Structures are given as structure tokens and as C-alpha cells.
Amino acid sequence: MASKRIAPSVLAADFANLQRDVEMINNSEADWFHIDIMDGVFVPNISFGMPVLRDIVKHATKTIDVHLMIVDPDRYIKTFADLGSTILTVHYEACTHLHRTLQAIKAEGMKAGVAINPHTNVSVLEDVIKDIDLVCIMSVNPGFGGQSFIENTYNKIKKLREIIVRNNADTLIEIDGGVTDKNAKQLIEAGADVLVAGSFVFKSKNPTETIKELKTLIS
Numbered sequence: 001m002a003s004k005r006i007a008p009s010v011l012a013a014d015f016a017n018l019q020r021d022v023e024m025i026n027n028s029e030a031d032w033f034h035i036d037i038m039d040g041v042f043v044p045n046i047s048f049g050m051p052v053l054r055d056i057v058k059h060a061t062k063t064i065d066v067h068l069m070i071v072d073p074d075r076y077i078k079t080f081a082d083l084g085s086t087i088l089t090v091h092y093e094a095c096t097h098l099h100r101t102l103q104a105i106k107a108e109g110m111k112a113g114v115a116i117n118p119h120t121n122v123s124v125l126e127d128v129i130k131d132i133d134l135v136c137i138m139s140v141n142p143g144f145g146g147q148s149f150i151e152n153t154y155n156k157i158k159k160l161r162e163i164i165v166r167n168n169a170d171t172l173i174e175i176d177g178g179v180t181d182k183n184a185k186q187l188i189e190a191g192a193d194v195l196v197a198g199s200f201v202f203k204s205k206n207p208t209e210t211i212k213e214l215k216t217l218i219s
Contacts, residue, residue, distance in 0.1 A: 004188050004218040006211055007032035007065050007174070009198030010056060011047055018052070021202070022059045028211040032063040032087075034176070034196045039070040042094055043143030050083060057084035065134075065194075067115060067176065069142050070094065074101055081108035089113030089136050089174075092120055102131045115176070117142060118150050122160040129169045134194070135160060140177030149178030154190045161191035181213060188218045 008030050013021035025033055035053060040046040047069075057064055066085040068076070073090040080088050088110045095101045098114065105112040113134035114125060118141055125135060137156050140147035157173055164171045174194035175187050184195055197214060204210040 004192075005031035005194040006214050006218070007034035007063075007194055007196045008201045008207075008211065009034045009036060009176070009196050011036045012198030012202040014202070015048075018056070019059055021207075022056055024207055025211075026059070026061045028208045029215045030062065030211045032065045032194070033060050034065045034067060034198075036067050037070060038143065042071045042091065043069045045143040050079060053080075053083050053085075063087065065089070065113075065174075067113070067136060068094075069115075074104060077101070077104050078108055081105075081110055085110055087111040087113050087134055089115050089134060091115045091117070091142075092124060093117055099128050099131060102128065106131075113174070115142075118152070122156050122163060125160070126163050126167070129163055129167045129171055132169070132171050134172045134174055136174040136176050136196075137192075138177055139175050139179070142177075147178060149180075149183060154186065157187065157190040157192050179214075181210075181217060184214050184217045 008025050036047050038045050038047040063086045065087045066080055067089045071094055088105045090101055092114050102112040111133035113136055114132050115136035117138050139150050139153040160173055172193040175192045176196040179195045179197045180200045201207050201210050
């Protein structure tokens with residue numbers, strides 16, 4: 001099993017000091033950059049678009065984990081590949097032809113991720129699990145940072161881990177929302193591989209130290 005990863009969510013960074021925060025992640029023990037793209041339609045909020053992602057990628061030295069919270073993500077698969085995304089995650093709820101979307105992401109040389117909202121059962125992914133590199137379980141309702149963690153997430157992780165093992169897949173499990181030092185270890189013990197941490201990292205007095213503490217908890 002690969003080592004467990006921390007992916008700070010850039011959505012929680014200080015946008016007036018974005019380069020500083022990107023450099024902080026570069027120089028920290030974080031493993032990935034988690035970047036949320038929201039369209040104000042699929043989720044009730046708008047985040048940043050392509051120009052900001054391009055600028056982040058210019059300075060980032062780690063894996064770029066892009067989470068699309070948008071309708072009709074197929075339109076932009078090539079664009080996000082060209083911008084330098086390593087992993088592109090689409091929402092199960094936003095894809096009419098999920099298998100085709102996954103193939104299109106891989107055809108552009110990216111790893112393919114699928115995110116599921118809190119109300120979606122992990123069993124819907126069973127038939128395509130071998131085509132999915134990463135499943136992002138939303139542990140809060142998507143669209144806003146700083147929300148409190150949904151406790152049922154632990155059960156979903158365990159169920160998803162069973163599906164992965166049963167199908168002999170290599171899929172990673174990522175948890176996005178409400179991750180703190182209080183639940184990080186428990187999430188990993190339930191079967192998670194990647195923890196996305198936003199507000200908890202960026203609103204702390206020393207984000208570098210906070211990332212280090214999280215890494216210590218999960219390793």
C-alpha cells in the first residue's frame with residue numbers, strides 16, 4: 001500500500017497571497033495540491049477558473065489534484081489536461097456517461113477520479129471501479145469550505161474499500177471536507193488513502209506545522 005497522503009485544498013488559501021501559499025505547500029510535507037473548480041451551477045458557489053489554475057501550476061512542484069464541481073465536465077477535459085492537471089476528478093452526479101468520461105480523462109494522460117456527494121451510495125461505482133484511479137468521498141456537502149464533517153463517511157469508506165478489494169482494483173480513496181487532527185487517523189484506519197484539508201490547514205497559525213502534524217498522525 002502506498003503511503004498515505006495529505007492534499008491541502010487551495011480553495012482555503014489566501015488569494016491575495018496565492019504564490020506565498022503555493023510555495024508553503026511546496027516546502028511542506030504535503031503530497032498533493034487539491035484544487036476545487038466550481039461553476040455556481042453544480043454547487044452554489046463559484047471558485048477560480050483556468051487562469052488561476054495555470055498560475056498555481058506554474059509555481060507548484062507537486063501532484064495537481066483537480067476536483068471539478070461543474071456540470072458537463074466533458075467540455076473541459078482537454079483544457080484541464082493542457083493546464084497541467086495530474087488527476088482530474090469529476091462528480092458522479094454530473095456525468096451521464098461516466099465510463100466514457102473516465103476514458104476521455106485517461107486519453108489525455110491524466111489519472112481519472114470520481115467524486116460522490118454525501119447522499120450518493122458508493123455501490124453505484126462498483127461496475128466502473130477498475131477504471132477509476134481515485135474516488136473522492138465528499139464528507140461535507142460540496143460548494144463551501146469550513147463545513148462540519150458528516151459522520152456516515154466512515155461507513156462509506158469501509159464499503160468502498162470492500163468494493164475495491166472485491167474487484168481487485170488499485171483505486172485510491174480520498175476524503176474531502178471537515179478533515180482535522182481529530183478525525184485524520186480514524187479516516188485512515190477506516191481505509192482512506194488521501195486526506196484533503198482546507199480550512200484546518202490555512203486557518204491555523206502555522207500551516208506548515210499543521211501539515212506536518214497531520215502527516216505524523218496518518219503515517
